[in-house]
Amino acid sequence: MKKKFWLFPLLVCILMLTGCGKSLSDQSVLKNVKQSNTITWGVKGDVKLFGLIDVRDGQQKGFDVDMAKAITKHILGPKGRAEFVTTTSQSRVPLLKNGNVDAVIATMTITPERKKVISFSNSYFDAGQSLLVPKSSKIKSIKDLAGKTVIGVVGSNSVDNVRKVAPKAKIIELQDYAQAMNALKSGQGDALTTDNGILFGLAVQNPSYEVRGGTFTVEPYGVAVNKGQTGFTKAVDKAVLEMQHSGEYNRLIKKWFGDVPGFNYKELYRR
Amino acid sequence: MSMIEFHDVQKYYGHFHALHDINLEIDEGETVVLIGPSGSGKSTLVRTVNGLESIQKGQLIVNGHDLSDPKTNLNILRSDVGMVFQHFNLYKNKDVLENIMLAPRIVSHIPEEENKKQAMELLEMVGLEKWAHNMPSQISGGQKQRVAIARTLAMKPKLILYDEPTSALDPEMIDDVLQVIKKVTSESGMTSLIVTHEMGFAKEVANRVIFMDQGQIVEDDDSSTFFKQPKTVRAQQFLSKIISH
Amino acid sequence: MINIFTKFSSQLLVGLGWTVLSSVIALFFSLIIGTVFAILEVLPNKVARVIGRAYVEILRNIPLLVITMFFYLVIPKYVIKIDGFTAGTIGLTLYTSAFIAETIRSGIQSVSGGQMEGARSTGMTYWQAMRYIILPQAFKIVIPPLGNQFVNLVKNSSVLAFVAGFDLMYQANSIASTTFDTINSYLVVGILYLIITMPLSYYMQHLEKKLA
Ligand SMILES: Nc1ncnc2c1ncn2[C@@H]1O[C@H](COP(=O)(O)OP(=O)(O)OP(=O)(O)O)[C@@H](O)[C@H]1O
């Protein structure tokens, strides 16, 4: 039993050392992906329209996923391969920093706090935060949230945004969007908040819920890469621009957002 | 007045027929010794008397309670029928004094002071007043059995059942325990049913001897007749084996 | 690591508070419920035994997270509104009570049958014999395994994080995702868990020695 006393500090030391080690993320990603002819992308697996695992074939599908495939071809050429790793709002940054993925394209808003630890490409999609409520709900907009419980997802910036615009709302954070939606359905909260694109996806799956009150923030989505990977960031920016010029970008917008009720997809078009 | 009445009692353990057609009457105040070879059903018979074992057929009446009737309250019966076990069964989590005082307190609701006085008197009677605050694990087997007897007496039973009270004891401790039992049976006028292999002791205390074999009562006689000339061959063989030891 | 602790100390203390509160509540009630079902399992009545057995087998063979999600998502929809903390604590209590029942049952059964017979033959009822003779001895025997269950309980309380129960793990997730310093965030709460569990396990060992 006595042994435990020295075991404890030892454990702490080991954990601290692992926290300070140098990782793969310091090598040039652009060089690596060209060598292996493969880009490993972190994408969402539970967000309809952006990155959702199709239970029939186990493949991630959505706008983010198609963007990633297209960007891969633009950077590596027609033979380039895109591989996907499912991430959550919470795990995407650690996975990127650890070098498990080369880049993250997972409904990730470009924010100043995030820019302190990782780098972003230019925005490839302009979302805005909104609210999802039951159709019977009295909540009309962000102004009606005082004293209500708002559900968000751990690691997404939408929770912080609500804290700023509706300080009197009670906020609970769940692990992912599926759980957040379940919690909303069970009455654990009055509204679910995140980016409208994601909310529209949820509304498509759950017809008795709707997106209300317009957007109260601007959420430009960016491709996240590790700090210092300017070569790779520039390659991504160039690829997105090429897609916009060729109309490939707008075709993907129409493919994924063309059928969403109440959503004018043409607003998202870029030239 | 009879204390125990067996009428055509049958006891089964599953398919095993442990007691055959038991018919037996024991009167108040009698001291009966029950003997017989190992496995003959002595323990089983004694344990049916306070309902530790159930019977499957026949009628069994103890101290006016009908044990063949499932509605009979065994707790009331048992508060008048004490039992002393081969392995003492003292409460391991209670000291000697508490072992004696517990049942009078929570079963008969005797006032605490009176209860304690009685317990100390009983301990004195069995010669263990100095050990009142020891735990059962700190005293010898012979002492444990004397505490167990005191515990039984504290409930002022009308009948005491002893199931081989000295079989688990080292030889030098047996006498102390037998002395106590003798004192209890002679002084109190209580009814006693005693299973034992101690023939000398049996001769001394018993007014009646029952010999069992293979789940049946083979002989039932007064003590002096039985030990002088047992009627059956089985009893003769049994006695000669035991005495030659 | 120190940075995280100083910068988020109030958030961490809140988490510590909820974790301790949930653990204390769950410990108290799982001990009671576990004892009740342990007794059901050793009762002479066959129906009682079947009920006791079924309770234990069902609850200890379902993941804690599933039980908790049931109380978080299903119960509020059909029965009564309960929040994440309550749902998590109920899940934790029931889950742990199954293991405690199993532990105490084995404790009761390891007290020799002679103890019960000794007590019953003085006229005590079954329940008096249980209360004064059997259970005190059984509890003493099961203190070490019970201590393990209690430590497991504290660690398992991290299930609250999945239902927004504001516990240490929830705060760790939240801190990790705002600072992106995942390793140090979890390291800090790991140490905070140790601060709860180590004294608990030393106390159980002390209790074991004291009662031996
Ligand atoms: N609980 C039980 N289940 C099944 N069979 C039993 C049980 N108890 C006793 N028996 C059987 O019943 C028979 C009588 O047993 P019992 O203990 O009454 O004998 P006994 O005369 O007291 O013997 P001993 O002198 O060895 O104590 C034996 O064959 C024994 O194996």
Ligand SMILES: [Mg+2]
């Ligand atoms: Mg016997």
